[in-house]
Amino acid sequence: MLINVEQQNEISIISLSGRLDGASMGEVEQRFLELLGQGMKQFVFDMNELEYISSAGLRVMLLAVKKTRAIAGKIALCNLNANVQEVFQISGFSTIFEIFPEREEALQFFRA
Amino acid sequence: MFIIIAFGLLGAALSYALAVIWKLNLERSRTTTLLDIGLRLSSTIKRKELLEIIMATTARTLRAEGSSIILVDEKTKELYFEVATGEKNEEVKQIRLKAGEGIAGLVASTGESVLIADVSKDTRWSNRVSAKVKIPTRNMICVPVRSNGKTLGVLQVINKKGKRAFNGQDLRLLELISSPAAIALENMLLYEALLESMENLRITTAAKERMESEMKIAKEIQYSFLPGERLRTEEIDLNACLIPAREVGGDFYHFIQLDEDRLLVCLGDVSDKGMPAALFMSGLMIWIKAKASGHHSPAAIIGQINREISNEDSTMFATIFLAILNTKTGKMIYCDGGHCTPYVLSGNQISELHGVKSLPIGIFADTEYTDCEIQLHSGDSIVLYTDGITEAENANGEWFGTERLRQALQHATDKSPAIITEILRQEVLKFSNHFAQSDDIAMMAIKYLAHNDNIS
Numbered sequence: 001m002l003i004n005v006e007q008q009n010e011i012s013i014i015s016l017s018g019r020l021d022g023a024s025m026g027e028v029e030q031r032f033l034e035l036l037g038q039g040m041k042q043f044v045f046d047m048n049e050l051e052y053i054s055s056a057g058l059r060v061m062l063l064a065v066k067k068t069r070a071i072a073g074k075i076a077l078c079n080l081n082a083n084v085q086e087v088f089q090i091s092g093f094s095t096i097f098e099i100f101p102e103r104e105e106a107l108q109f110f111r112a
Numbered sequence: 113m114f115i116i117i118a119f120g121l122l123g124a125a126l127s128y129a130l131a132v133i134w135k136l137n138l139e140r141s142r143t144t145t146l147l148d149i150g151l152r153l154s155s156t157i158k159r160k161e162l163l164e165i166i167m168a169t170t171a172r173t174l175r176a177e178g179s180s181i182i183l184v185d186e187k188t189k190e191l192y193f194e195v196a197t198g199e200k201n202e203e204v205k206q207i208r209l210k211a212g213e214g215i216a217g218l219v220a221s222t223g224e225s226v227l228i229a230d231v232s233k234d235t236r237w238s239n240r241v242s243a244k245v246k247i248p249t250r251n252m253i254c255v256p257v258r259s260n261g262k263t264l265g266v267l268q269v270i271n272k273k274g275k276r277a278f279n280g281q282d283l284r285l286l287e288l289i290s291s292p293a294a295i296a297l298e299n300m301l302l303y304e305a306l307l308e309s310m311e312n313l314r315i316t317t318a319a320k321e322r323m324e325s326e327m328k329i330a331k332e333i334q335y336s337f338l339p340g341e342r343l344r345t346e347e348i349d350l351n352a353c354l355i356p357a358r359e360v361g362g363d364f365y366h367f368i369q370l371d372e373d374r375l376l377v378c379l380g381d382v383s384d385k386g387m388p389a390a391l392f393m394s395g396l397m398i399w400i401k402a403k404a405s406g407h408h409s410p411a412a413i414i415g416q417i418n419r420e421i422s423n424e425d426s427t428m429f430a431t432i433f434l435a436i437l438n439t440k441t442g443k444m445i446y447c448d449g450g451h452c453t454p455y456v457l458s459g460n461q462i463s464e465l466h467g468v469k470s471l472p473i474g475i476f477a478d479t480e481y482t483d484c485e486i487q488l489h490s491g492d493s494i495v496l497y498t499d500g501i502t503e504a505e506n507a508n509g510e511w512f513g514t515e516r517l518r519q520a521l522q523h524a525t526d527k528s529p530a531i532i533t534e535i536l537r538q539e540v541l542k543f544s545n546h547f548a549q550s551d552d553i554a555m556m557a558i559k560y561l562a563h564n565d566n567i568s
C-alpha cells in the first residue's frame with residue numbers, strides 16, 4: 001500500500017495505490033487521523049491506483065466518513081476501478097460517499 | 113689434580129643431568145597437571161559445579177589463597193562474580209563490575225593478562241572488590257578466558273600461599289589453565305542456551321496449548337449459536353456451512369422456523385476476522401434471535417438490530433442478507449444490508465437476486481432498510497454466500513471470483529442444497545490449491561420444494 005498526500009488549498013488529496021485490506025488499513029487510518037489532527041476538514045480519496053479493497057479496507061473508509069461528519073467536513077472519492085466500484089456498490093457504501101469519475105469533478109464538489 | 117678435574121667434570125655433568133631430569137620431571141608433572149585439569153574441567157557442564165571446579169583447581173595448582181572466575185554478561189557487557197572459593201565465598205557472589213572496571217575489567221577489555229606482584233605499589237589496583245570481599249590482597253594474577261576470539265571472562269588468583277608473590281611462571285601456568293577452562297565454559301554456556309531455549313519452547317508450547325484450548329472452546333461456543341447445518345421439511349431443503357479462516361471467525365448464518373408457514377434465513381459477514389469478529393458475530397446471533405420473534409419484516413428486523421449495534425465511535429460493521437420465506441406460498445421477502453448478491457437457481461437458469469442495496473448494519477443508527485420480494489417456484493434454489501468464496505485466492509494471487517462461482521452453480525442447478533454447498537466448497541478448495549484461506553467462508557443453499565403452482 002502506497003499513500004500519497006497532496007494539499008490543494010484546503011483540500012487534502014489522499015492517493016491510494018495497491019491493496020486496501022486488513023494488512024494496510026492501519027497505515028491509511030494513521031495517515032488520515034494525522035491530517036484530521038492537523039485540522040483538515042476536506043478530503044478527496046483518489047483511488048486511481050487502488051487495485052482492491054476488502055471489508056477491512058471499507059472499515060477505514062467508514063472511519064473517514066464518521067470522523068469527517070463529526071467535524072462537519074466533506075469527503076469525496078474519485079477514480080475507482082471496476083473492482084473497487086463494485087465493492088462499494090454491493091456493500092451499499094456507495095450511498096454514503098460522494099463518488100466521482102475524475103479528480104477534477106471531486107474537487108469541483110468542494111467548491112460548490 | 114686430574115682426578116679433581118675429572119670429579120669436577122663428572123660432578124658438573126651429573127648435576128646437569130640431574131637438572132635436565134628435574135626439568136623433564138617438572139615438564140612431565142606440569143603436563144600431567146594440565147591433563148588432569150583438562151579432564152577435571154570437562155567432567156561437568158553444570159554452572160555451579162564447573163565454576164567451583166575451575167576455582168578449586170586453579171587455587172590448588174597455583175597455591176593461591178583465593179581464586180575467582182569472573183564472567184562477562186553477554187547482554188550488559190558487565191563482569192560478574194558467580195562464586196568464589198575461600199571462606200568469604202558468599203560475599204563475592206553478588207558483585208558486578210562495569211565493563212572495563214578494575215583489573216578484571218581491564219583484562220576482559222584488553223585481552224591481556226595482568227600480574228601484580230605487589231598491589232600496594234600498583235596504581236591499576238581497585239579497592240572496590242577487595243574491600244567488599246574483605247580479603248586483603250597482596251599479589252594477584254588475572255588472565256582472560258577466551259574461546260573462538262570471544263572473551264568469556266577472566267580467571268584470577270589472589271595471594272600466593274607462603275611468603276613469595278606470584279611470578280611470571282605462575283602467570284604462564286594460569287594462562288595454560290585458562291584454555292581448558294574456556295572450552296569448559298563455552299560448553300556450559302551452550303548447554304545453558306540449550307536449556308533456555310528448551311524452557312522457552314516449553315513455555316510457548318504451554319501458552320499455545322492453553323490458547324488453543326481456549327480457542328477451541330470459543331469455537332464450540334460460536335458453533336452453539338448456529339442452528340445446525342441442515343433443515344429438511346416437506347417444503348424446504350436447506351444446507352449451510354461455515355468455514356472460518358482461523359479457529360473462530362466473523363461469518364455467520366441463521367435459520368429459524370418462525371411458525372408453521374414462515375422460515376427466516378440469514379447470512380452475513382462481520383468486517384473483521386478472528387476473535388473480535390467472533391465476539392461481534394455472537395452478539396449479532398443473539399440480536400437476530402431476539403428481533404425475529406413477532407411479525408416484523410426483514411427490513412424492520414435489520415433496522416432494529418442496526419439501531420442496537422450502531423455506535424458512533426466504532427467502525428465494526430456486518431453485511432447481512434435476511435429473508436423470510438413463506439413456505440406455503442413460496443413468497444420470499446428479503447432485505448440486503450450490503451451483502452454479496454445471492455443467486456437464484458431456477459430450472460437450468462441462474463440469476464442474481466437483485467434488490468435494494470442498503471448499508472451494512474452497525475454503521476449509522478438511522479440507516480433506512482428496504483424490503484424486496486421474490487416468488488419462488490417448486491425446485492427453485494437460493495444460494496447465499498460470503499466474499500470468502502469470491503475472494504478466495506490461489507498461489508498466483510488470482511481470485512475465485514463471481515464468474516467461477518456462476519459456472520460452479522450452473523452445473524448444479526438441479527442439485528440438492530447439500531450437494532450445492534459441497535460443490536462450492538470443493539471448487540474453492542481445488543482453486544486455492546492449499547493456498548492459505550485468508551477470509552472466513554459461509555454459505556447456505558435453500559431449495560423450495562412445495563408445489564405452489566396454483567398460487568403463483
